[in-house]
Amino acid sequence: MRTQGNDARTNFAPGLLRRPPLKAPLAAPYAALDAWLWRRGIRDAAIRSLLCRVGAAALLALAAGAALLMVTSLLLWFGVGLLAMTWIFWGWARFFSRPGGGLEPGALMGALLRWAARMLVFALGLYGALRAGGSPLALAAGVAAGLGVGLVSYAASARRPRA
Numbered sequence: 001m002r003t004q005g006n007d008a009r010t011n012f013a014p015g016l017l018r019r020p021p022l023k024a025p026l027a028a029p030y031a032a033l034d035a036w037l038w039r040r041g042i043r044d045a046a047i048r049s050l051l052c053r054v055g056a057a058a059l060l061a062l063a064a065g066a067a068l069l070m071v072t073s074l075l076l077w078f079g080v081g082l083l084a085m086t087w088i089f090w091g092w093a094r095f096f097s098r099p100g101g102g103l104e105p106g107a108l109m110g111a112l113l114r115w116a117a118r119m120l121v122f123a124l125g126l127y128g129a130l131r132a133g134g135s136p137l138a139l140a141a142g143v144a145a146g147l148g149v150g151l152v153s154y155a156a157s158a159r160r161p162r163a
Helices: 023-039 045-067 074-096 107-131 136-159
Strands: none
Touching: 023 045, 045 074, 045 136, 074 107, 074 136, 107 136
């Protein structure tokens, strides 16, 4: 009976060929984005993982939506909703990952003002997208999916034991 291993008697090569099919091509861009977020001051691994996963989902949806634009624009607008949630998560992560941790007096007021400004820009962008013929249901589904991916990603990353 043959088992999987790295010796000469098996058909399985070590390294990239033994990884799951989607993990190998996405490992390098994920690591590069993770390093970029680290250089931008986002030190918490769970937050970096959340931003990487939501951003990757948004880019995947936008790429698929652009490829299928002649068939339907729903996937493109879904990707726009995901991208909006990525932008909102990015703003929160940057605010609370400051050197002081965002805990100085008035930090909550600053966070709420920034959030309100982001929501205003988001609302204006949403209005523009709807005027351009975007699907309200696809945009709302993208925002909800972005929130879901972010929450599930954060919960999964926060449960891992820290080294």
